[in-house]
Amino acid sequence: MYEKSMTLLIGLYYLYHKSPKQKKALQRAFVMMDFKASIMPTRIGWTRWLPHLDRSLSAFFKGYRVLVYQLQTSSHDNAKAEGFAKLATDGFLILYLLQLKAVVSMLMRLSKYLQKQEVSLADAYSRVAVTMKGHVTLKSESECLIADVEQVLSDRAYDGIELTFRGQRPQPVLEKNVDSVIGKIEERFPQKDPVIEATKITGLNNLP
Template structure:
């Protein structure tokens, strides 16, 4: 019938299975009859695999007295069993010494090439160190060529290439990139990260933002310089955008690591509504905001001392003496003659204020007390022809100002030491609390005496 129908094909015979005769796969029948032997090809890439007395074993696992079939010996010569064993953690731990490449004898041509590369490497080391020294000492890169000629005069082999200021700039940029990569690795390795930023001005007058991070790597706390750059504005929004761009450009995934931020008390930093601290709190609600301890100490001192009018007269006296002798060569010469006439060592006046206000004020007060006789002598001598010196001489003879300076010297010494301690890199909150407590006790002792 099928031949009369186009495309018709006979059907396949149905397979009938009986319970008495279950089906057995051909692979299983083959494995039952097959007699496996250890193949020498298994040694390739496996120097630890050994075969003795009809058994296969792992030499490195047996030497380290581990447990398992490959330690006592096995007759399972399947390749899958070998691969399963070499991927175990205990095997990989002890098999490293068997996988180390053997030393290869170098040819004479290779030795010559290595010596040539070593010579070029030594030349670059000298140039990199020279460029690094210039950058660290804030020198111009135009001075780099002079330093290279000095190295040649010292019979140092520096070659004939990379001797201009552009090369120095390239070297410094390379050092900066490598250092930044090292800092980035530490940030990524650390479980917790906190940071601080502050503004500064470069020699062109542009406002720059410096970013430092504090990380914990292998139980060691480190403060690291991360980046410096220019924000769109000094407002909190501009600084916040600059910080986020810095973290993104360095591919720092610190969403869960960021735990702290520290800054001074400026409104654009610590403002509770629109300040940088508020913007960071909005992005990372868990972040802990800290007001810089050294800045808080300075502000506390100024708030406590501003109610004394004599403090303003003391500041006027110290600043006036500093500018009188620092800005006038004639007065400076007369100042030196006054010390010689009194048989005293010349002590130049120090400036009040600066980035570390309390230590600067302490130095200015100490210099004034040590050279008090010479200061008064010179001011009184110059008062006949210099109205400014006459006014400063009246302040220097004012008993209330002198008593205030002597009393402040004892107090400022305690506060200056505390200020320097609070600026230490390795400082923690616990140490700061104990140091502040000790300073308060010392001040109370001074007031009681």
């Protein structure tokens, strides 16, 4: 699922980045469907991959209805657009992307907090603990905690676009992804460290 997700997100960026015709067609579609601004697909990857992925997922879902409309319209004479239209309406893939967005959004909030100059070491570790707790909750509640996922399962559609569910549903990957994220966070930010405990006295947020 991850590979299919990256194929879709990267492919959409290059489809509209390299083709002025497709880009103009998408911009016209946003105007026609009464969007205040065009929400173009954004690039993922680079060194700061987390904010790029978060931005790409946000743009994809905010402009989803227009994207799918334009892709389906262009699919008659553009094989790439036809392929991306099928991926974008794959119900199982949309479910995966919504779950991925929930995980990435939590990590983005942590990343932005840690970049603040006034954050102490103790404050940073406290926020890391909160983020880990949030991921544990997300895993325990599973997909029912994500409103959009629950809606897709109920309506078999997203933002008014009917989705296609081919074959059997893949094994749930949310729990596996969250476990992997928590493991990586624990490796980088070990919680039981006497030095970290000692620095809590310097954190204003830790005062009674």
